[in-house]
Amino acid sequence: MKPSARGTLAAVVTGVAAALGAAAxxxxxxxxxxxxxxxxxxxYALNMELPQIGAELPVPVPGAPDGPRYVEGRLLPDRALPxxxxxxxxPGATLRAPLPRxxxxxxxxxxxxxxxxxxxxxxxxxxxxxxxxxxxxxxFGLPDAKLPQAGILTPTLRTVPGAALVMGPGL
Numbered sequence: 336m337k338p339s340a341r342g343t344l345a346a347v348v349t350g351v352a353a354a355l356g357a358a359a360x361x362x363x364x365x366x367x368x369x370x371x372x373x374x375x376x377x378x379y380a381l382n383m384e385l386p387q388i389g390a391e392l393p394v395p396v397p398g399a400p401d402g403p404r405y406v407e408g409r410l411l412p413d414r415a416l417p418x419x420x421x422x423x424x425x426p427g428a429t430l431r432a433p434l435p436r437x438x439x440x441x442x443x444x445x446x447x448x449x450x451x452x453x454x455x456x457x458x459x460x461x462x463x464x465x466x467x468x469x470x471x472x473x474x475f476g477l478p479d480a481k482l483p484q485a486g487i488l489t490p491t492l493r494t495v496p497g498a499a500l501v502m503g504p505g506l
Contacts, residue, residue, distance in 0.1 A: 371388075372389060372390075384433045386432035389428070390428045391426060391427035396423065401417050408469050410468075410469060411465050418458055432444070448498065450499075452494050453494065
């Protein structure tokens with residue numbers, strides 16, 4: 336096979352593999368990004384077991400805002416500035432470290448795991464109403480005066496964090 340034919344075949348196979356990989360796992364479906372801390376080289380250089388450290392960073396995903404609601408009898412919509420929902424997570428971490436057998440032979444490693452916890456948040460919003468009522472047909476279509484109304488929609492935050500401490504042989 337000629338070198339040019341091999342190069343063309345390699346390019347086609349690479350393109351097909353990239354297309355299949357992109358279709359199988361879209362980047363938008365990733366909720367956390369793992370962040371490993373590579374210490375294997377230091378373990379080899381120092382000739383000793385070092386802790387294993389890793390983290391997970393959340394990827395915030397904005398949601399669709401709940402649009403304005405038109406209410407009968409009001410000039411302005413119910414939610415002039417809609418609340419924006421955002422889904423993300425608390426960062427996670429994992430630490431596995433050797434112990435110098437302080438508690439006996441069965442407890443020579445300790446692990447602390449803080450899994451990434453989902454966070455659902457909603458940004459604050461604003462609800463206002465004009466100082467006029469809707470047009471009144473009995474007053475020839477003129478509105479009545481009233482007190483203006485304004486309200487702040489409170490933000491919300493929901494999450495359930497967790498942690499685990501494990502001790503044992505050779506984690």
